[in-house]
Amino acid sequence: xxxxxxxxxxxxxxxxxxxxxxxxxxxxxxxxxxxxxxxxxxxxxxxxxxxxxxxxxxxxxxxxxxxxxxxxxxxxxxxxxxxxxxxxxxxxxxxxxxxxxxxxxxxxxxxxxxxxxxxxxxxxxxxxxxxxxxxxxxxxxxxxxxxxxxxxxxxxxxxxxxxxxxxxxxxxxxxxxxxxxxxxxxxxxxxxxxxxxxxxxxxxxxxxxxxxxxxxxxxxxxxxxxxxxxxxxxxxxxxxxxxxxxxxxxxxxxxxxxxxxxxxxxxxxxxxxxxxxxxxxxxx
Amino acid sequence: xxxxxxxxxxxxxxxxxxxxxxxxxxxxxxxxxxxxxxxxxxxxxxxxxxxxxxxxxxxxxxxxxxxxxxxxxxxxxxxxxxxxxxxxxxxxxxxxxxxxxxxxxxxxxxxxxxxxxxxxxxxxxxxxxxxxxxxxxxxxxxxxxxxxxxxxxxxxxxxxxxxxxxxxxxxxxxxxxxxxxxxxxxxxxxxxxxxxxxxxxxxxxxxxxxxxxxxxxxxxxxxxxxxxxxxxxxxxxxxxxxxxxxxxxxxxxxxxxxxxxxxxxxxxxxxxxxxxxxxxxxxxxxxxxxxxxxxxxxxxxxxxxxxxxxxxxxxxxxxxxxxxxxxxxxxxxxxxxxxxxxxxxxxxxxxxxxxxxxxxxxxxxxxxxx
Amino acid sequence: xxxxxxxxxxxxxxxxxxxxxxxxxxxxxxxxxxxxxxxxxxxxxxxxxxxxxxxxxxxxxxxxxxxxxxxxxxxxxxxxxxxxxxxxxxxxxxxxxxxxxxxxxxxxxxxxxxxxxxxxxxxxxxxxxxxxxxxxxxxxxxxxxxxxxxxxxxxxxxxxxxxxxxxxxxxxxxxxxxxxxxxxxxxxxxxxxxxxxxxxxxxxxxxxxxxxxxxxxxxxxxxxxxxxxxxxxxxxxxxxxxxxxxxxxxxxxxxxxxxxxxxxxxxxxxxxxxxxxx
Numbered sequence: 036x037x038x039x040x041x042x043x044x045x046x047x048x049x050x051x052x053x054x055x056x057x058x059x060x061x062x063x064x065x066x067x068x069x070x071x072x073x074x075x076x077x078x079x080x081x082x083x084x085x086x087x088x089x090x091x092x093x094x095x096x097x098x099x100x101x102x103x104x105x106x107x108x109x110x111x112x113x114x115x116x117x118x119x120x121x122x123x124x125x126x127x128x129x130x131x132x133x134x135x136x137x138x139x140x141x142x143x144x145x146x147x148x149x150x151x152x153x154x155x156x157x158x159x160x161x162x163x164x165x166x167x168x169x170x171x172x173x174x175x176x177x178x179x180x181x182x183x184x185x186x187x188x189x190x191x192x193x194x195x196x197x198x199x200x201x202x203x204x205x206x207x208x209x210x211x212x213x214x215x216x217x218x219x220x221x222x223x224x225x226x227x228x229x230x231x232x233x234x235x236x237x238x239x240x241x242x243x244x245x246x247x248x249x250x251x252x253x254x255x256x257x258x259x260x261x262x263x264x265x266x267x268x269x270x271x272x273x274x275x276x277x278x279x280x281x282x283x284x285x286x287x288x289x290x291x292x293x294x295x296x297x298x299x300x301x302x303x304x305x306x307x308x309x310x311x312x313x314x315x316x317x318x319x
Numbered sequence: 320x321x322x323x324x325x326x327x328x329x330x331x332x333x334x335x336x337x338x339x340x341x342x343x344x345x346x347x348x349x350x351x352x353x354x355x356x357x358x359x360x361x362x363x364x365x366x367x368x369x370x371x372x373x374x375x376x377x378x379x380x381x382x383x384x385x386x387x388x389x390x391x392x393x394x395x396x397x398x399x400x401x402x403x404x405x406x407x408x409x410x411x412x413x414x415x416x417x418x419x420x421x422x423x424x425x426x427x428x429x430x431x432x433x434x435x436x437x438x439x440x441x442x443x444x445x446x447x448x449x450x451x452x453x454x455x456x457x458x459x460x461x462x463x464x465x466x467x468x469x470x471x472x473x474x475x476x477x478x479x480x481x482x483x484x485x486x487x488x489x490x491x492x493x494x495x496x497x498x499x500x501x502x503x504x505x506x507x508x509x510x511x512x513x514x515x516x517x518x519x520x521x522x523x524x525x526x527x528x529x530x531x532x533x534x535x536x537x538x539x540x541x542x543x544x545x546x547x548x549x550x551x552x553x554x555x556x557x558x559x560x561x562x563x564x565x566x567x568x569x570x571x572x573x574x575x576x577x578x579x580x581x582x583x584x585x586x587x588x589x590x591x592x593x594x595x596x597x598x599x600x601x602x603x604x605x606x607x608x609x610x611x612x613x614x615x616x617x618x619x620x621x622x623x624x625x626x627x628x629x630x631x632x633x634x635x636x637x638x639x640x641x642x643x644x645x646x647x648x649x650x651x652x653x654x655x656x657x658x659x660x661x662x663x664x665x666x667x668x669x670x671x672x673x674x675x676x677x678x679x680x681x682x683x684x685x686x687x688x689x
Numbered sequence: 690x691x692x693x694x695x696x697x698x699x700x701x702x703x704x705x706x707x708x709x710x711x712x713x714x715x716x717x718x719x720x721x722x723x724x725x726x727x728x729x730x731x732x733x734x735x736x737x738x739x740x741x742x743x744x745x746x747x748x749x750x751x752x753x754x755x756x757x758x759x760x761x762x763x764x765x766x767x768x769x770x771x772x773x774x775x776x777x778x779x780x781x782x783x784x785x786x787x788x789x790x791x792x793x794x795x796x797x798x799x800x801x802x803x804x805x806x807x808x809x810x811x812x813x814x815x816x817x818x819x820x821x822x823x824x825x826x827x828x829x830x831x832x833x834x835x836x837x838x839x840x841x842x843x844x845x846x847x848x849x850x851x852x853x854x855x856x857x858x859x860x861x862x863x864x865x866x867x868x869x870x871x872x873x874x875x876x877x878x879x880x881x882x883x884x885x886x887x888x889x890x891x892x893x894x895x896x897x898x899x900x901x902x903x904x905x906x907x908x909x910x911x912x913x914x915x916x917x918x919x920x921x922x923x924x925x926x927x928x929x930x931x932x933x934x935x936x937x938x939x940x941x942x943x944x945x946x947x948x949x950x951x952x953x954x955x956x957x958x959x960x961x962x963x964x965x966x967x
Contacts, residue, residue: 043867044786048794051779051838055797058835062812065819119711126708130700140946145715147889147942149896151912152931155919156718159725159928166721173736200715220372221405223392225419225470232393235422239409251803258805261898265919275807282811282903292815295808302804316409 063299069292078286088293098277098294105273108192109256113203115196116252117245120203124244125237128211129219139208146201154265157194161185161266186268194262199255203248210244211237243313250309254302274298323348323506324369324387324474329378331364331530338364340530341378346474346508351500353509353517355553356527362510365527366476369508370399382473393422398467399476402483404459406451412462413438413447419470437469440499457488464496468503477509481516493519514554518542526550528671549671551592558595558642560665561588569665572638576614576662590668595631597664598644601657612662618642620652634658719935726928744929754930757914764830764910765894771834772890773883776841783842784849802839806899809836814903825906832900837890844889848882881948888945892938 071084092098123142131138145153160166163180171177183189214237222232260275267273274294281291322345331339338361346352356362367373369380371392380387387395398419406415416437420430438444441461451459460480467475481489481496497520500507511517517524518538526533526541526549534546545551548559562571562578569578569589580589601615618634621641625648632644632652644658729739748754779798783791801809813832814824822828852875860870898912905913911934915927 040867044782044788047778048782048786048788051775051782051798051842052794054775054835055794055838058813058816058831059797059800059809062809062816065815066808066812069815119714122704123708123711126700126704130704136950140943141712142715143946144939144942145719147892147896148719148938149912149931149934151896151898151915151919152722152934153718155915155927155931156722158919160718160721166725169736197714197718200711215403215405217401217403217405218407220370220392221399221401221407222418222422223372224370224397224399225422225466226393227418227422228393231422235418236407236409254803255805258807260807275805278807278811279902282814288815291811295811298805299808302808303800306803 066292066296066299069289070296071293072289074287074289080288088290091290092293092297098274101272101277102274104188105257105275108188108195108273109253111192112195112199112256113249113252115192116200116203117207117249119196119200120248121207121241121245124204124208124211125233128208129237142201142204142208145197146205150198150261153198154194154262157190157197158185158266161190161193185266186271188267188271190266190268191262191271191273194266195256195259198262199252202251202255203245206247206251207241207244210241210247214240242316246309246313250305254305258298258302320347322346323382324508325379325381326365326369327379327381329365329368329375329380331361331368331373332376338530339368339375342527342530342532344525344532344535346506348506349504350522351497351507351509351520352523352525353511353521354525354527355511355514355517357512357553359529360527361530362512362527363478366399366478366508366510369474370397370476371395396473397476398470398472398474399478400460400463400467400480402479404451404463404480406459406462406466408451410451411447412443412449412451412454415451415462416466416469418466423470433469437465440468440502441465456483457492460484460492464499468499468505472505474506474508477507479511482511482513489516496520518554524554526553528553533671544666545592545668547669547671548590548592551666551668556595556643558593558598559668560591560593560640562591564589572640573636574614574616574640576665580667587670590670591665592668593642593660593665595643595645596629597660598642598658599646599660600652601659613659614662614665615657615659617655617657619655623652722928723932723935726925726932728925728928744925747926748929748933751926754911754914757909757911760826760908761895761911764826764833765891767830768833768837768894769887769890771830772837772841773845773887775834776838776886777845777879777883779838779842780845780849784846798842799839801836802843806836806897807903810900810903813900817904823906824904826908826910828904828906829901829910832904833894833897836897836900837893840890840893841886844886845879845882848879848885852878881951885945885948888941888948892941892945896934896938 069080070088071086072080072082073085073087075081127135127138127142158165161184162168163182163185165185167184168177168180171181218236218240219232222236223229227235257273258275259273260279263271263273263276264279267276275298278291278294278298281287281294324344324346326342326344326346329339329342330337342361342365354362354365364373368375368388371387371390375388378388382396387397407418410418413434417430417434420433425433435444438447441464443458443461443465446454446458451462454462460483463480477496481492484492493516496507509517509520521538523535523537524541525535528549534541534550536544541550542554545554545557551557552559560571560574562569564570564578564580567577567579569576569580569591571588571591601613616636618636620632620634622633624631624633626645628648629645630648632646633641634644634656635641724737726744727740727742728737729741729743782788783795783798788794810832813828813835817824817828856874856878857870860874861867865873896912897910898916901910901913909917915930918924918927
């Protein structure tokens with residue numbers, strides 16, 4: 036490290052640091068401040084410091100309700116995304132020979148196709164006039180359009196699972212690829228069947244990837260507001276939608292800031308906990 | 320006596336490259352057999368096929384009247400010590416060693432007893448709780464050994480296990496490995512590219528070249544009686560003399576000796592292997608007739624390299640032939656000197672690549688069938 | 690790929706079937722979208738009937754939409770500039786130097802990667818309001834640039850890890866100073882990583898909604914324009930633009946992947962875009 040002079044260190048570290056301080060830390064600080072302010076009946080933001088917003092969050096049951104629902108949805112989406120992403124990653128990593136590259140690209144392509152495009156696609160599929168209902172009626176599986184496909188938590192979960200499965204796939208695949216294949220051979224050599232080998236060797240070593248993927252999926256689902264707006268309907272509202280409306284029609288920026296700050300702290304707390312867990316589980 | 324392991328005509332191809340060209344080999348129970356070869360010779364592939372990590376394209380592997388190649392790796396009574404050790408990073412040393420026994424459902428008490436015994440055997444009892452990442456290369460190697468041996472396999476495969484160790488540690492481990500094998504009596508199949516190692520450890524050596532066996536013999540035999548030029552050059556150092564044979568005399572440039580053999584049918588020169596240590600300075604001049612079977616010749620000393628107990632000389636004969644001689648350390652030599660060697664030290668060898676791949680089957684009592 | 694990697698083990702049929710199912714799930718909506726962009730009857734209904742290019746011709750005539758495409762392009766290019774301009778030194782700082790607070794620096798720089806966009810967007814909104822800046826494309830550029838620095842840092846960091854450090858040491862040894870070494874040795878070696886990062890950031894910026902949602906002024910970006918039209922009602926024209934976006938994204942991502950793996954010849958590990966890798 037002594038190769039790098041202090042001038043060098045300053046030159047590389049200072050510009051991004053400065054930017055990040057101005058455009059990230061400062062805004063977060065302002066967020067913090069806003070959460071303690073309030074809004075007057077005249078729709079003006081009053082800079083008087085108080086805990087009113089937090090009291091509101093604690094006492095008004097609707098926030099807890101929506102938060103709880105959001106966490107339930109986030110958990111469901113995470114579990115589903117893992118259930119879809121892990122076997123796919125395992126199959127690709129351990130069994131794909133010739134077309135491994137192509138198959139990998141096929142998984143990440145949906146990931147980078149516009150979120151909006153994919154959400155919109157589900158909207159057209161799930162609607163009463165949508166493709167799914169058309170399909171079911173065409174084959175006489177149902178007689179009337181099924182309503183709950185769209186504008187329900189079901190639709191939100193379906194859409195978000197679709198969006199975040201590649202997100203869980205990526206880190207799991209990376210961690211599986213990192214497992215030296217001779218460990219699998221050694222396990223077989225010592226008499227463990229393929230299933231036992233997976234359970235005792237492969238899976239434990241892939242846990243860091245699973246944690247990373249799960250964290251991504253959970254956090255990003257929790258903070259998502261687009262899917263509920265597209266396909267959620269009134270019963271599919273999540274916590275971020277409340278924030279959006281507080282910054283829109285409901286015009287209560289301080290309250291919105293308070294909720295956002297809580298989310299921020301939740302996310303940072305979760306990340307720290309996962310990081311600690313990963314350190315404990317790191318084996319190399 | 321039936322061999323423990325019988326390999327018959329194994330063929331393996333990777334793409335259009337034939338890595339093993341019909342290898343046959345018998346391994347006796349309790350012996351330490353080394354498969355020796357350069358990189359690319361197919362030795363690791365052969366080992367992996369016995370372990371079950373590769374499937375032969377044709378051929379059979381027999382062990383105890385069972386066709387081994389039909390069993391998956393986890394059902395074979397064979398264990399492997401990997402070149403990279405392949406210790407499970409998320410398990411402690413003890414858990415690593417216990418892995419095989421646990422996988423096969425042994426009773427807890429038995430597992431405990433045998434694991435402790437195995438750890439003691441490789442002198443790793445004190446570090447039983449450690450994570451593998453914290454161990455040195457030599458220590459990891461011992462754990463890998465214990466992990467394999469604790470299962471009491473019928474055959475232990477070792478894939479260049481000492482190649483990652485430094486020279487001193489290597490020599491020490493060689494000794495330990497040899498005495499360990501004697502102690503437990505398990506058949507060892509050892510793969511290496513280091514011929515000195517092979518000579519030090521093995522009961523027999525199987526020299527593999529380009530997917531075919533060149534020779535299978537005890538270290539002494541393979542050193543003193545190499546069958547092909549390749550074997551002679553691979554094991555130890557040697558000079559290859561190209562001689563024309565005619566009228567009872569073999570003539571290699573300016574060196575000639577009595578030889579009863581006949582010339583090659585294709586007219587190619589006959590090859591003889593002559594080890595550097597067989598060449599010595601001619602005994603005191605005076606007698607014009609050679610004593611006994613000594614062959615004499617003159618050559619000019621080009622370089623003399625000090626080597627401890629002996630010196631390595633590079634010498635050039637009048638006809639331009641360059642040879643190496645190993646003589647006792649002494650004064651610096653210059654100019655032309657007279658050298659000699661015993662007739663029986665010039666060993667006739669086949670040219671490399673001639674003849675079918677060697678099949679190293681065991682004969683009734685001692686060595687490979689010729 | 691040697692035989693040793695799979696040892697000729699065959700994949701269990703159920704696993705292969707399950708994986709195929711996952712692929713189908715991932716691609717089903719996209720396929721439906723594309724197919725129905727040619728559907729004469731518009732969206733919905735089954736099966737699709739009446740092949741037509743009608744929706745595409747309506748799309749191409751829609752000037753309003755294309756002006757937002759232009760906006761998005763401008764924003765994306767500017768965003769790439771900011772992200773890489775700051776992500777490159779950040780990656781260098783993280784890869785090479787040690788300084789007090791480095792761990793915190795790393796966390797802060799990578800935070801927008803995992804933080805839901807709404808939080809970053811809102812914070813920036815309040816910041817701009819407090820600073821008295823009017824919302825416009827400029828604020829969106831600042832938002833994208835800030836949010837995507839973490840992507841640039843991650844990509845370039847991965848590229849730095851694969852760099853042969855000895856080359857730089859040789860350059861310094863031969864008398865070139867840090868700046869010259871950077872220009873003549875480091876940068877050329879990083880070219881592929883930087884281009885890959887640029888592609889990725891460009892794509893992400895073109896698609897970005899969550900942060901942009903709160904920072905738009907009068908001018909819309911493409912995703913926000915689509916969004917506002919969606920609120921008004923679905924038209925098959927949107928299928929058409931979605932299909933075009935899809936094709937465009939695929940092309941870019943395939944290009945990105947090719948570049949990425951070109952720097953890892955022989956390696957089988959594909960890079961993952963996670964902070965866990967750092």
